[in-house]
Amino acid sequence: MGGDDAPGSIVAGAIEAAQQFRGELKLILVGNQEAIHRVLPEKRAAELGIEIVHTTEVIGMGESAAASFRKKPDSSISVANRLVSKGEADAVVSAGNTGAVVTAALLGLGRIKSVQRPAIASVLPTVSGRCLLLDVGANAENKVSHLVQFAVMGSVYAEKVLGIARPRVGLLNIGEESSKGTELTQQANKALAGVGDALRFVGNIEGRDVMGGGVDVVVCDGFTGNVLLKFAESVIGVVTGTIRGEVSKSLRYRLGALLMKPVFGTLKTKMSYEEVGGAPLLGVNGTVFIAHGSSSPKAIRNALRFAATSAREGVVAKIGEELARELLKEEAAG
Amino acid sequence: MGGDDAPGSIVAGAIEAAQQFRGELKLILVGNQEAIHRVLPEKRAAELGIEIVHTTEVIGMGESAAASFRKKPDSSISVANRLVSKGEADAVVSAGNTGAVVTAALLGLGRIKSVQRPAIASVLPTVSGRCLLLDVGANAENKVSHLVQFAVMGSVYAEKVLGIARPRVGLLNIGEESSKGTELTQQANKALAGVGDALRFVGNIEGRDVMGGGVDVVVCDGFTGNVLLKFAESVIGVVTGTIRGEVSKSLRYRLGALLMKPVFGTLKTKMSYEEVGGAPLLGVNGTVFIAHGSSSPKAIRNALRFAATSAREGVVAKIGEELARELLKEEAAG
DSSP states (O other): OOSTTTTHHHHHHHHHHHHHTTTTOOOEEEEOHHHHHHHSOHHHHHHHTOEEEEOOBOOOTTSOHHHHHHHOTTBHHHHHHHHHHTTSOSEEEEOSOHHHHHHHHHHHTOBOTTOSSOEEEEEEEOSSSEEEEEOSSSOSSOOHHHHHHHHHHHHHHHHHTSOOSSOEEEEEOSSSSTTOSOHHHHHHHHHHHTSGGGSEEEEEEOGGGTTSSSOSEEEOOHHHHHHHHHHHHHHHHHHHHHHHHHHTTOHHHHHHHHHTHHHHHHHHHHHOGGGTOEEEEETBSSEEEEEOTTOOHHHHHHHHHHHHHHHHTTHHHHHHHHHHHHHHHHHHHO | OOSTTTTHHHHHHHHHHHHHTTTTOOOEEEEOHHHHHHHSOHHHHHHHTOEEEEOOBOOOTTSOHHHHHHHOTTBHHHHHHHHHHTTSOSEEEEOSOHHHHHHHHHHHTOBOTTOSSOEEEEEEEOSSSEEEEEOSSSOSSOOHHHHHHHHHHHHHHHHHTSOOSSOEEEEEOSSSSTTOSOHHHHHHHHHHHTSGGGSEEEEEEOGGGTTSSSOSEEEOOHHHHHHHHHHHHHHHHHHHHHHHHHHTTOHHHHHHHHHTHHHHHHHHHHHOGGGTOEEEEETBSSEEEEEOTTOOHHHHHHHHHHHHHHHHTTHHHHHHHHHHHHHHHHHHHO
C-alpha cells in the first residue's frame, strides 16, 4: 500500500515479475484486498500464482514512522515484515515511506547479530558498469564503526547479488590522502585499512570517483549518501530537459534526435533508478528492499527480482558471518 | 604558476581576457618571467597591456599549504595576495592547489571582520538557470554559525555578481521538514529561519532540489559540498561517454549525432565548469578566485571576468556590512 501510485504500480510490477520470472519467485501481495482486486481480479491472480494477504491499515507518507508502526499493526508493511519473520516469506519489497519501512524492519525483524546500524545501499551507474553506495539514508549521523560495517555489508551484497568478485571498497572523502577529511573519515580510513584481507579497501575516493569505475562499493555516512543519491537521480532530468529544449528549436535537430532515439533510450536506462528498482536495507535480520515512492511497474519488477536474488544468495546469513569474524578478530587483537 | 598546465593555459586565458574585456580589466601575470615569456613574448604582453610580476618560487600540488606558504614567500600565490593586500591589484585568480590558495589568502589578506570561516562558492547549472553552492571545500567540518554566515555571504555574491535580486537560500538536508537531518542541519535550519528579512531563507532542500531551479543559494558544510561538486562535475563525462559509446555503434546514430552536434555543444557548455571558470573564496578580506587545476584558457578567461565583476561590485565590503548588521542584531537580541 506504500508509494505514490499504490497499489496500481505495485500490482502492475508484481504481474510483470510473475510473468517474467515464473518458477523463480512466488509473489504475495500484502495490502487491502479490495483495492488490489480492483487492478488484479481474483481469477487472474490465481492464474499468475499471486497470493494476496489482506490488511486493513495504511501508513501515510507524512506519518511518524515509529508511532504509526505501533499504532497500526495491520498496515501492509508491518504484516509483510511479520511474514518474513515467521518464515512465510523470504523477502519484503516496499515503495512506502522510507522511515516507516526501516522502522518496521527494525521492530519486526531486528538487526543481524553484531550489526550496530542498518544501511540502505543504492546502485549507481559508472563509466564502466555500476557501483554500490551506502548508506543513503537509514542514518543521519554515523560513527567510525558503522562505516566499517557498511563496508563489510556492501562487499557481501556486491559479491553475492551484483556478481562482483572481491569488490573494491572506497571511502568517500574530500581528498585521496588518508589524512584528509573530517574526524569521522580520517578515523574511518584507518579503521578500514586495518580490516585486512576480508575487505578489499582501496582507500579514499572523491566525489568525482564515484562514477569513475575504479570502485565497486562506496562507503559514506547516511547524510552524505542521501544528498548524493538524490542529486544523482535528478541529474538525468536536467540533461534530458536541456537536450529536449534545444532539439525543439530546429527541424534539423529534431531529425537528428529521431535517428538517435535508441541512444537516448540507452542513456535513460543507464542513468535511471528503474533498472535496479529498489535499494536493499542491509543489516536487518531479513531481506528488505526499499523502492522509490514513485516506482514504475518496471522498477517494482526489478526490485522483486533483486530481492529474490538477495534472499536466494543468503546475503543476510553471509553478512552475519563476516561481521562475526570481524568481531572475533577485534576481540583477539584487543 | 599553479595548475596542471601552468603557465600555458593561464597565460592563454589571460590573453583571451585581455582581448575580450579590453578596457574593463587590467591584467597582471604573477609568476616566473622566463616561463611566461616563453608563451607570451614581452612585446606582445606590452601590446595587450599585460603586466608581469616576476616570482622565483613555486608551490607544488602535493605540498602542505601552510608550511609551503611560510617557506616560500616568493611563490606566485603569495606575491599575488600581497599585491591585493597592498592595493596594487583588486583581485587574485589562481588555478593552484586549493589548500595553498586558501592559506595564502587567509595569511596574506586575513578574514573580513566578523567572518568565522571563509567558504568556497561554486556555480552549478539548474533546470532554469544556475545556483550557488557553498561551502565546497574551504572547510571539512562546520558549525551552525558558519552555515549562517555562508548563507549571508552566498546571498551577497548571488545578488551582486550573478545578478539575482533577493536570492532564495536553501539549506541542504536529507528531508524538507525542519526536524530532519543531523544535529548540525537541524540547528542551522532554526538559526537560518531566525535571521529574518536580511535573508530570503526558503527552508531545507534535498539533493534532488539543488538543480531544480527553486533556490539560488545552497548552503552546506564543506565536506558535503565538496563531494557534491566533484560528483556533479564528473556526471557530464559519464553522460557524454555513454552517448559517444552508443553513437559509435551505428551509421544511423552517427548521422543523427552529426545533425545534433550544436545541441551537445550547448549541453556541454551548460554542464561545464568552464563557463563559470572559478569559484570565489568568500569571507577573506579581498577578492580571491580559485580556478580548477585543469582549467582551460576559456575557464581562466571567465574566472578573470567574474573576479573583476566581484571586485567592481564591492562584494567584500558588502559581506562585511551584512555580517556586521547580523552581529549587531544578535547582540541586541541576546
